[in-house]
Amino acid sequence: xxxxxxxxxxxxxxxxxxxxxxxxxxxxxxNYYLFWYKQPPSRQMILVIRQEAYKQQNATENRFxxxxxxxxxxxxxxxxxxxxxxTAMYFCAFMIPGGSEKLVFGKGTKLTVNP
Amino acid sequence: xxxxxxxxxxxxxxxxKRIMLExxxxxxxDRMYWYRQDPGLGLQLIYYSFDVKDINKGEISDGYSVSRxxxxxxxxxLESAIPNQTALYFCATSDLRGASNxxxxxxxxxxxxxx
Numbered sequence: 001x002x003x004x005x006x007x008x009x010x011x012x013x014x015x016x017x018x019x020x021x022x023x024x025x026x027x028x029x030x031n032y033y034l035f036w037y038k039q040p041p042s043r044q045m046i047l048v049i050r051q052e053a054y055k056q057q058n059a060t061e062n063r064f065x066x067x068x069x070x071x072x073x074x075x076x077x078x079x080x081x082x083x084x085x086x087t088a089m090y091f092c093a094f095m096i097p098g099g100s101e102k103l104v105f106g107k108g109t110k111l112t113v114n115p
Numbered sequence: 116x117x118x119x120x121x122x123x124x125x126x127x128x129x130x131x132k133r134i135m136l137e138x139x140x141x142x143x144x145d146r147m148y149w150y151r152q153d154p155g156l157g158l159q160l161i162y163y164s165f166d167v168k169d170i171n172k173g174e175i176s177d178g179y180s181v182s183r184x185x186x187x188x189x190x191x192x193l194e195s196a197i198p199n200q201t202a203l204y205f206c207a208t209s210d211l212r213g214a215s216n217x218x219x220x221x222x223x224x225x226x227x228x229x230x
Contacts, residue, residue: 004157009155035218042223043203043223043224043226044221044223044224045158045205045207045221045224046221047218047220050218091157091158100160100163100171100173101146101209102148102160102163102173103150103158103160103207103219105157105158105159106157107155107156107157108155108157
């Protein structure tokens with residue numbers, strides 16, 4: 001069974017500082033895709049960043065970057081220069097191409113950015 | 116206007132009632148999904164559809180049914196609602212024609228409370 005584990009239920013960071021959210025996953029597949037979604041209090045699910053498992057280079061999107069360690073099945077999210085608007089639940093998810101292509105989600109990490 | 120629209124946004128109803136949640140999209144995507152979010156559990160797949168003639172069960176389909184009325188519309192029904200179906204429900208879409216790393220796009224969710 002494919003699973004995603006986010007070991008940090010809650011985290012906090014001071015505005016302008018850097019924070020890293022952890023995610024590990026378990027799959028026997030070699031080809032898959034990884035995502036981080038953000039869910040602010042408005043409850044929308046917003047894509048933050050995505051990574052193809054076949055790419056060694058870590059994805060970056062402005063202040064957001066990932067550390068993808070395929071052998072360790074680890075996919076952490078780093079948020080630099082944290083802003084108050086980054087306060088949200090963050091969900092790690094992966095998807096295996098072919099079949100349903102459903103997203104398998106972790107339980108989420110609640111991030112609070114303090115002024 | 117939102118690309119993926121869910122109605123209603125919130126709904127309170129009683130045990131035993133039949134409930135329909137609706138989802139419509141203007142993205143022209145073939146794939147549509149229904150997920151359920153419970154506190155502390157991330158999102159779980161209920162049903163998915165790759166086109167109007169294709170309906171598939173997800174991991175938690177018991178007690179639910181769906182209808183793909185058109186490419187743009189995918190509704191979720193609870194035939195006889197029970198309190199443990201109280202949750203936040205999300206509709207999502209993705210593009211079959213694109214690469215598999217195309218992200219799923221989510222609606223704003225329907226918060227359903229069953230008394």
